[in-house]
Amino acid sequence: MSVIDSVRPLRRILFAALIVTIAVGVAGAAGQSESSPDGDGVVIYTYDAFPESLETLIVDHMANEYGVTATMERFQDTGGLYNELALTRGDGVADLAIGLDNTYVGKALEAELFQTYRPAALDAVPENLRLDPSGHLIPFDYGNVVLNYDSEALPDPPTTWQELLDPSLRESIVLMNPATSSPGRNFLLLTIAQFGEDGYLDYWEQLKPNILTITAGWSEGYGLYTQGEAPIVLSYETSPAYHIAYEDTTRYQNLILDGSGYAQIEVMGILADAPNAENARRVVDFVLSPEFQQEIALGQFMYPVREDVELPDAFTQLDRPSESVFLDTDRVDSNFERWLSDWEALMQ
Amino acid sequence: MNHHAPVRAASGGADGRVLLVGLAGFFLLFMVAPVATVFIRAAGHDAVGAGGLDAFWSALTSIVTAPRTRSVITFTVGQASLSAALAVAVALPGAYLMAHYTFPGRRIIYSLSLLPFVLPTIIVVVAMIGFYGKNGLINRLLGTDFNLVYNFRGIVLAHVFYNFSLAIRIISTAWSGIDRRYRESAEILGDRGPGVFFRVTLPLLIPSILSSFILVFIYCFLSFGVVLVFGGVRFSTFEVAIYREMFINLDLPAASVFALLQMAFSGLFILVSTGSLHRARAGAVDTGQSLPPLRSARPLPRALLVLYTVTMLVFVLGPLTTMVVRAFTGSSGALGLENFRQLLVPGAAERNVHSILRSSVPGVVLRSIGLATASGTLTFAVAGLTALRLRGSRSTWIDGALQIPMGVSLVTVGLGLRLLWQDVLPPVILIVLGQFFVAFPLVFRIVRTGVEELSERIVNAAEILGAGRRRILMDIELPLLRRTFLNAYAYALALPFADLTVAMTVGRGRVATFPVAIYRLIGFRSFDLALALAVLYIAFCLVLFLVIDRTSLPGKDTP
Numbered sequence: 041m042s043v044i045d046s047v048r049p050l051r052r053i054l055f056a057a058l059i060v061t062i063a064v065g066v067a068g069a070a071g072q073s074e075s076s077p078d079g080d081g082v083v084i085y086t087y088d089a090f091p092e093s094l095e096t097l098i099v100d101h102m103a104n105e106y107g108v109t110a111t112m113e114r115f116q117d118t119g120g121l122y123n124e125l126a127l128t129r130g131d132g133v134a135d136l137a138i139g140l141d142n143t144y145v146g147k148a149l150e151a152e153l154f155q156t157y158r159p160a161a162l163d164a165v166p167e168n169l170r171l172d173p174s175g176h177l178i179p180f181d182y183g184n185v186v187l188n189y190d191s192e193a194l195p196d197p198p199t200t201w202q203e204l205l206d207p208s209l210r211e212s213i214v215l216m217n218p219a220t221s222s223p224g225r226n227f228l229l230l231t232i233a234q235f236g237e238d239g240y241l242d243y244w245e246q247l248k249p250n251i252l253t254i255t256a257g258w259s260e261g262y263g264l265y266t267q268g269e270a271p272i273v274l275s276y277e278t279s280p281a282y283h284i285a286y287e288d289t290t291r292y293q294n295l296i297l298d299g300s301g302y303a304q305i306e307v308m309g310i311l312a313d314a315p316n317a318e319n320a321r322r323v324v325d326f327v328l329s330p331e332f333q334q335e336i337a338l339g340q341f342m343y344p345v346r347e348d349v350e351l352p353d354a355f356t357q358l359d360r361p362s363e364s365v366f367l368d369t370d371r372v373d374s375n376f377e378r379w380l381s382d383w384e385a386l387m388q
Numbered sequence: 389m390n391h392h393a394p395v396r397a398a399s400g401g402a403d404g405r406v407l408l409v410g411l412a413g414f415f416l417l418f419m420v421a422p423v424a425t426v427f428i429r430a431a432g433h434d435a436v437g438a439g440g441l442d443a444f445w446s447a448l449t450s451i452v453t454a455p456r457t458r459s460v461i462t463f464t465v466g467q468a469s470l471s472a473a474l475a476v477a478v479a480l481p482g483a484y485l486m487a488h489y490t491f492p493g494r495r496i497i498y499s500l501s502l503l504p505f506v507l508p509t510i511i512v513v514v515a516m517i518g519f520y521g522k523n524g525l526i527n528r529l530l531g532t533d534f535n536l537v538y539n540f541r542g543i544v545l546a547h548v549f550y551n552f553s554l555a556i557r558i559i560s561t562a563w564s565g566i567d568r569r570y571r572e573s574a575e576i577l578g579d580r581g582p583g584v585f586f587r588v589t590l591p592l593l594i595p596s597i598l599s600s601f602i603l604v605f606i607y608c609f610l611s612f613g614v615v616l617v618f619g620g621v622r623f624s625t626f627e628v629a630i631y632r633e634m635f636i637n638l639d640l641p642a643a644s645v646f647a648l649l650q651m652a653f654s655g656l657f658i659l660v661s662t663g664s665l666h667r668a669r670a671g672a673v674d675t676g677q678s679l680p681p682l683r684s685a686r687p688l689p690r691a692l693l694v695l696y697t698v699t700m701l702v703f704v705l706g707p708l709t710t711m712v713v714r715a716f717t718g719s720s721g722a723l724g725l726e727n728f729r730q731l732l733v734p735g736a737a738e739r740n741v742h743s744i745l746r747s748s749v750p751g752v753v754l755r756s757i758g759l760a761t762a763s764g765t766l767t768f769a770v771a772g773l774t775a776l777r778l779r780g781s782r783s784t785w786i787d788g789a790l791q792i793p794m795g796v797s798l799v800t801v802g803l804g805l806r807l808l809w810q811d812v813l814p815p816v817i818l819i820v821l822g823q824f825f826v827a828f829p830l831v832f833r834i835v836r837t838g839v840e841e842l843s844e845r846i847v848n849a850a851e852i853l854g855a856g857r858r859r860i861l862m863d864i865e866l867p868l869l870r871r872t873f874l875n876a877y878a879y880a881l882a883l884p885f886a887d888l889t890v891a892m893t894v895g896r897g898r899v900a901t902f903p904v905a906i907y908r909l910i911g912f913r914s915f916d917l918a919l920a921l922a923v924l925y926i927a928f929c930l931v932l933f934l935v936i937d938r939t940s941l942p943g944k945d946t947p
Contacts, residue, residue, distance in 0.1 A: 050776065054772045055773065065817055088911075091743070092746050120892075123803070211522070260509075260510060282912075
């Protein structure tokens, strides 16, 4: 008798476990098999953090007005959403994508992922937020990337780029990596807008001693900041509104350098191969309507693109940049890799 | 009966081959084909440049020749080697202690040591910062603001924190099996002191030491979040490079090149380690003996072991405790249940927790447990069956191939599973399949090491003495393998429980598990609620580990 023979009963137990798992899995899958959306619904792709309250508004509106089922599919983040659109181009599944931002506009246009649509309501949107003159991608909300500061730890914050270099702020700033994070990327672009291609590296060189760390994602960085690790963090101009609205504290404030912030504009677009483009246009019209736009501030913590809707209290108390900067997308696309590599070489 | 007859590879004959062929088919359908789908679609994605294979080749040549690639490789290998060596070194006394003595709190410490391993990165970071950070407990107690962690030291510290318990568990399981009889025989023959350790114990421990070193090495090699929080831009790994190309530069061909390089490197390490594992095979005996209490040890070793335990408790429990305390601290700064009330009682929070999570908290709990049980049992059963079939086999290639999922980028597998299979299989099944690949390499390695260390000599001896097939299994093998199997099952359940990537990539936002829910709360800047949820998650993990460890902890406690 060999060793192998003796383990046969043990194998039977494991086989039984395997069979039971597979059976339970199949039964469970059969039990919850979902009805695929029918021919005249509308399928919307977005990122995971798109608020449920806004989703409900869209779903209800489409059901009540047109008797149409709207389905939302969510992908991990904006990058994940873009890659999904790029990898499934031509599959004809999604009708509308909501949530790409300026980072992705150039690539998306180049890849010809979207068709044009000019909603009437675009007239109510200020000229400077319409970042795609070709008419494929339609802005629906925006917010500036700025620094935030903790007013308890830093009662007397810097107000200019120059003051941010002060030696008293040594190891006081948490930033995000432009290679792995949207705010990080936009902050790098802001320094390029401010100091030019020839000057931004000099500024970063001087800023280095004041940086505590550069995290991969926004959440880790913001976590360090709220734990009191550093009094200054890179974030959005709407971040302090969370703390006002939900924690009733004005401890966290915007830190705006020389009045400027980098605009992160979120857009939506109808896919080139949308099976139900008509329904997608209806959703776009609704998202730009005052009814939907007035829910964006507290739902999404971004500013609505329409100026004719009223903002909630938490937003009216914030310092805002007087100037919202963004670089031309073509210029960013053709230069960003070089800007980033030079910056990485400097920061190593 | 020939004692020296080699036990051949998968010598179960025809049905042995059936299992291996089935497993190969499974890997092909649910890992290789999905990854290939992503690569092919990426290569055909001509929007970002020339497209096609040309784009891939030009990306390959430019990346391989770039000086930056060399610095990524050097740094990744360097930090992973140092972290793994330190983790194993730190684990050795712990493994010795666990394998030789009982002491109060032993079970709970053994179970606690698993926790860092299953916590989402962001929670580990929050915990480490709360303790070691500039504004952390240590600095506050000392009244200083030393920069302890935002540097290379921080990366290694976090990696050791993450991984040393894995090494303790693997090595102590092996150690408890070897000792007594061999040492006693050696002592009877007049060999004493350190000599016994170096001549008898150490050679027998080598497979488990190597096994845990290589596992920790690979986990650190693939590290993403931890490195980036503490290391900033100075240090980056392959995962960072892949992420950067895939999600920021949107250069899918370049991302594929980095992913392939990463796979090639991991594959190399896996093959090297598998080869050495076979050369150093041990014949360990696990007698399931009762252990003496720690107070019976001689004074010097006892003092050292107590010192070690206290240090490790501070090292691991310090960060966890500061995190738990913060979860119980309301926005007013007072200790209490405010965060838990907001999390669990509908309407108690100003913002709608249900709508942030897109699920109720009990729903999150049930879903997490259900998914982890399904994929954990699947992984465990397949790993167990495979290890038993391969018993005695020394095929480096088969072992190496089975470890491949470890070096494959999870985001890619998840994306591919969805692209290829979503029309046929529902998301829940795809998540279970994806999570299988998260846990399989580790679970398989634990079972395989355990099965190989079970000496065929005892079994043969039992046969000579006339023990029947059933007796051998029930009286000898099952008790000997029980610990290995339960330890493996703990990891098979824990890894999918802790998985964020697969649930996020495959679930299309419909499957909220613990890590997904924590991630969503943090996205809405609810760090306190996220920590409260993490504490609930930790409580569930602890219960799970305690139940399993009750029966798998090496050695019996003396009453």
